[in-house]
Amino acid sequence: MRTLNLDMKNPGLKEEIEKDGGYITGCIQCGACMSICPVAISGFEFPNKRLFKLIILELEKEVLEHRSPWICISCQRCVHVCPRNVNPHSIYFALRRYQSKQFKHPRIFEDIVRSIYQYGYVIEPENSKRRELNLPEIKLDEEELDEIRMLMEDSRLRILGII
Amino acid sequence: MKKGIFICHCGTNISERVNVERLKSILESDGYLVRDHLFLCSQDAKQLILNFQDEVDGFVIAACSPENHETYFSSFIRKPFVIVNLREQCSWPHRDGEHATKKARDLIRAGINKLSYIKKPKTVKTKMEESVAVIGGGIAGITASIELAKLGYRVHIIEKSPSIGGKLLKFDKIYPLNDCASCVISSLISEVSAAKNIQIHVYTEVEEVSGYPGNFRIRLRKKQTYVDWEKCTGCGKCIDACPDRAKVPSEFDDGLTFRKAMYIYSPFAYPKKAVHDPEACVNCGKKKIGTRRLLRSGKEYLTPCEKACPTGAIDRSKNWDPEGEVFEIRAGSILLAMGYEVMSKDSFPEFPSHLPNVVTGIQMERILSPTGPTGGELLVPETLRKPEAISFISCVGSRDERYHTYCSKVCCMYMLKQARLIKERNPEIDVFIHYIDIRAPGRDLEEYYTLARKLGIKILRGRVGNVEPLNNGKLRILGFDSDTGDPVEYTADMVVLATAVELRESERDVARKMRLDIDSSGFVKEKHPKLQTFETSIDGIYLAGCVQGPKDVTETVLQAKSAALSVSSFLGKGEREIDVETIIDAERCTGCGMCIISCPFKAITAENDIPEINPISCRNCGICYSVCPVKAVDMATHGKAIEKELEGLKA
Ligand SMILES: Cc1cc2nc3c(=O)[nH]c(=O)nc-3n(C[C@H](O)[C@H](O)[C@H](O)COP(=O)(O)OP(=O)(O)OC[C@H]3O[C@@H](n4cnc5c(N)ncnc54)[C@H](O)[C@@H]3O)c2cc1C
Ligand code: SF4
Ligand code: SF4
Ligand code: SF4
Numbered sequence: 184m185r186t187l188n189l190d191m192k193n194p195g196l197k198e199e200i201e202k203d204g205g206y207i208t209g210c211i212q213c214g215a216c217m218s219i220c221p222v223a224i225s226g227f228e229f230p231n232k233r234l235f236k237l238i239i240l241e242l243e244k245e246v247l248e249h250r251s252p253w254i255c256i257s258c259q260r261c262v263h264v265c266p267r268n269v270n271p272h273s274i275y276f277a278l279r280r281y282q283s284k285q286f287k288h289p290r291i292f293e294d295i296v297r298s299i300y301q302y303g304y305v306i307e308p309e310n311s312k313r314r315e316l317n318l319p320e321i322k323l324d325e326e327e328l329d330e331i332r333m334l335m336e337d338s339r340l341r342i343l344g345i346i
Numbered sequence: 347m348k349k350g351i352f353i354c355h356c357g358t359n360i361s362e363r364v365n366v367e368r369l370k371s372i373l374e375s376d377g378y379l380v381r382d383h384l385f386l387c388s389q390d391a392k393q394l395i396l397n398f399q400d401e402v403d404g405f406v407i408a409a410c411s412p413e414n415h416e417t418y419f420s421s422f423i424r425k426p427f428v429i430v431n432l433r434e435q436c437s438w439p440h441r442d443g444e445h446a447t448k449k450a451r452d453l454i455r456a457g458i459n460k461l462s463y464i465k466k467p468k469t470v471k472t473k474m475e476e477s478v479a480v481i482g483g484g485i486a487g488i489t490a491s492i493e494l495a496k497l498g499y500r501v502h503i504i505e506k507s508p509s510i511g512g513k514l515l516k517f518d519k520i521y522p523l524n525d526c527a528s529c530v531i532s533s534l535i536s537e538v539s540a541a542k543n544i545q546i547h548v549y550t551e552v553e554e555v556s557g558y559p560g561n562f563r564i565r566l567r568k569k570q571t572y573v574d575w576e577k578c579t580g581c582g583k584c585i586d587a588c589p590d591r592a593k594v595p596s597e598f599d600d601g602l603t604f605r606k607a608m609y610i611y612s613p614f615a616y617p618k619k620a621v622h623d624p625e626a627c628v629n630c631g632k633k634k635i636g637t638r639r640l641l642r643s644g645k646e647y648l649t650p651c652e653k654a655c656p657t658g659a660i661d662r663s664k665n666w667d668p669e670g671e672v673f674e675i676r677a678g679s680i681l682l683a684m685g686y687e688v689m690s691k692d693s694f695p696e697f698p699s700h701l702p703n704v705v706t707g708i709q710m711e712r713i714l715s716p717t718g719p720t721g722g723e724l725l726v727p728e729t730l731r732k733p734e735a736i737s738f739i740s741c742v743g744s745r746d747e748r749y750h751t752y753c754s755k756v757c758c759m760y761m762l763k764q765a766r767l768i769k770e771r772n773p774e775i776d777v778f779i780h781y782i783d784i785r786a787p788g789r790d791l792e793e794y795y796t797l798a799r800k801l802g803i804k805i806l807r808g809r810v811g812n813v814e815p816l817n818n819g820k821l822r823i824l825g826f827d828s829d830t831g832d833p834v835e836y837t838a839d840m841v842v843l844a845t846a847v848e849l850r851e852s853e854r855d856v857a858r859k860m861r862l863d864i865d866s867s868g869f870v871k872e873k874h875p876k877l878q879t880f881e882t883s884i885d886g887i888y889l890a891g892c893v894q895g896p897k898d899v900t901e902t903v904l905q906a907k908s909a910a911l912s913v914s915s916f917l918g919k920g921e922r923e924i925d926v927e928t929i930i931d932a933e934r935c936t937g938c939g940m941c942i943i944s945c946p947f948k949a950i951t952a953e954n955d956i957p958e959i960n961p962i963s964c965r966n967c968g969i970c971y972s973v974c975p976v977k978a979v980d981m982a983t984h985g986k987a988i989e990k991e992l993e994g995l996k997a
């Protein structure tokens with residue numbers, strides 16, 4: 184626990200995230216979204232509502248430091264239980280984009296993105312090992328791979344220089 | 347025929363402690379006719395009681411307190427009956443069933459004993475005054491007066507300040523619609539001022555209340571204004587003439603500004619008349635009130651205020667009586683509508699309340715109001731600059747064991763209102779509300795709260811522990827946000843303390859003059875918290891608005907209109923039938939006068955040395971019965987009958 188200094192705010196933060204993630208000031212901190220979130224239930228530090236409160240308080244530094252948006256598994260259960268029509272899931276994704284834009288995303292995600300760009304898969308398929316085990320090789324044909332690369336080059340990933 | 351007993355189970359309220367079956371068999375073996383029922387107050391039981399009374403000479407109803415259903419039972423039972431309280435006085439206070447059953451048996455036997463000694467009281471009729479005294483001219487008093495005047499009653503509004511209108515005149519907007527408070531109250535003021543049968547007495551206080559329901563006499567004191575109101579036109583020229591140094595904190599601006607020794611209570615005061623305050627007067631013209639000063643020419647010297655007044659309403663040479671004018675009015679009924687005050691910020695040493703930038707909720711209303719010190723522009727009191735951040739702190743003095751345990755009910759909503767008004771006008775100002783719980787029940791109120799959140803007002807759950815003054819005139823707020831679980835701190839330009847709504851001791855005294863009860867929160871107590879919320883323990887005296895407890899305008903008006911209807915149904919019959927319970931036997935009376943001096947209600951008077959009890963003022967307390975040395979006082983159902991009841995208990 185540490186004292187939050189509410190003077191250190193970024194007055195544009197909330198609007199910026201609402202643009203992508205939708206309405207957030209309505210969050211009344213009831214915690215329903217946390218109560219059913221599989222990530223939170225299984226014991227990960229996943230304090231969704233805390234994150235929303237930090238956004239409402241416009242505390243950019245704390246919001247940027249938070250790792251939890253990246254653990255979301257997109258099950259969308261939170262979306263159905265919120266009594267205030269907040270869409271927690273879309274806020275996590277807005278936060279992922281917001282953090283990436285400022286290079287505050289966890290570094291491991293860059294490796295993943297690069298792997299997708301290179302191989303079309305989240306991790307590099309280890310085909311030599313698969314051959315030893317008599318498993319079929321995994322490989323996208325060039326045409327499919329080009330399509331993926333084109334999509335990615337069109338996205339902000341290129342602007343950000345991640346790929 | 348014999349005596350009977352009808353025992354009520356009261357669901358399980360009585361029967362879960364008192365063993366009704368055993369009780370029945372004991373009483374039957376005493377030789378009584380005994381019945382029981384699950385709910386004696388039900389319609390189903392009514393027929394059984396009617397049949398039962400044909401079988402007996404008289405009977406005991408063993409049920410709940412006679413407070414609850416005595417009137418109902420009396421409405422159809424024709425035989426003598428006595429109610430014995432087995433619930434409040436037996437099953438509820440006792441844990442041990444054995445003991446409770448034994449006590450129930452004793453109470454019933456005592457009741458049977460009493461039964462033989464009760465008599466039917468005689469009745470008298472009394473005529474009632476067709477007028478109502480409404481004490482307090484806020485929105486409660488005003489709406490009730492309008493209703494009563496429409497119903498044809500003569501109404502006296504008694505208001506202690508120099509203007510009617512109450513708190514609403516101080517506000518800019520009122521929730522839930524954020525409509526203009528002045529417009530709401532001003533149109534009502536116009537209505538009462540135009541009504542022929544409403545008389546408004548401002549700057550007037552209640553000195554004494556006597557008489558009885560239907561015929562109250564109220565002695566009033568109209569305080570001295572030192573201005574001839576017949577002549578005063580409210581032009582305000584005297585105020586301009588009165589020097590700046592003759593100043594005291596303004597009541598209307600709750601101390602945010604000063605007013606002069608000559609003043610008009612508010613820009614929208616009704617009546618709009620000047621008042622002279624001798625305590626603030628610096629006697630700039632060297633002419634004390636009641637003295638004359640002649641110029642060398644022999645002409646009367648006029649002080650600046652006297653000279654300024656175009657109508658000659660101010661005359662300092664006149665020997666004004668500082669006591670004002672005492673007069674009496676008569677009223678069949680009284681409606682108390684004395685409103686509330688908020689606790690002053692100085693009551694809270696934990697906040698730097700001496701600082702001008704720490705204000706109360708009411709002061710914030712003045713700051714936001716177009717009639718306020720800054721014409722409605724939001725400026726920091728000390729610097730008169732626009733604030734960057736404002737902090738609201740809720741429950742200051744409410745829900746706090748050190749001050750008041752109750753919730754002041756309106757603060758959550760008015761904080762949200764003020765925060766919204768600030769944010770709507772100046773979106774760049776950071777607004778924080780620190781709360782314990784937000785309480786927003788009622789029509790449109792939750793939606794109001796949601797809208798406040800949407801405007802970006804920062805709402806933090808948790809108390810503020812400290813407000814530190816900084817060198818640059820700003821305030822450091824140290825609080826806690828239980829949503830994130832972290833302590834928080836920030837700088838604000840102003841702090842608004844939502845101090846508790848309370849009733850002042852002076853207003854409690856007015857209620858005490860009428861022998862009304864004060865509840866544990868310090869407000870005037872209603873007769874029943876659910877069923878009689880604007881009636882009081884005294885017939886003919888009613889309550890409306892915050893005098894009974896904190897409430898918002900919606901609830902206040904609802905209660906005021908209901909109270910007006912009750913006044914009308916009380917007075918409507920024109921006369922009242924009263925049981926004459928206590929009488930003095932003139933044959934036995936020796937004229938010693940003991941009863942007269944001991945009666946707490948001044949109900950006994952003696953003309954020609956024979957004391958007589960006024961049945962209307964008499965509250966049947968029985969004190970005269972017990973003090974009379976020659977037992978000349980008789981009571982129809984409480985005197986001898988109670989003695990016999992006690993004897994029954996002893997047996
Ligand atoms: C800061 C603040 C903001 C509020 N904002 C809102 C709002 O936005 N919306 C809303 O619905 N409610 C609001 N309220 C509540 C609202 O003020 C009350 O509901 C309303 O004023 C109650 O009316 P009343 O007539 O009972 O009392 P008051 O308005 O207090 O009027 C009482 C009158 O009686 C007079 N009086 C007092 N004692 C005596 C006496 N001994 N003899 C003769 N006269 C006497 C007083 O001078 C006064 O004129 C707010 C309250 C506060 C504290
Ligand atoms: S469920 Fe909705 S309102 Fe409740 S904490 Fe989550 S986002 Fe906020
Ligand atoms: S100058 Fe005279 S008329 Fe004008 S407000 Fe003062 S007292 Fe009234
Ligand atoms: S106390 Fe009794 S005896 Fe004395 S005056 Fe009263 S009624 Fe008469």
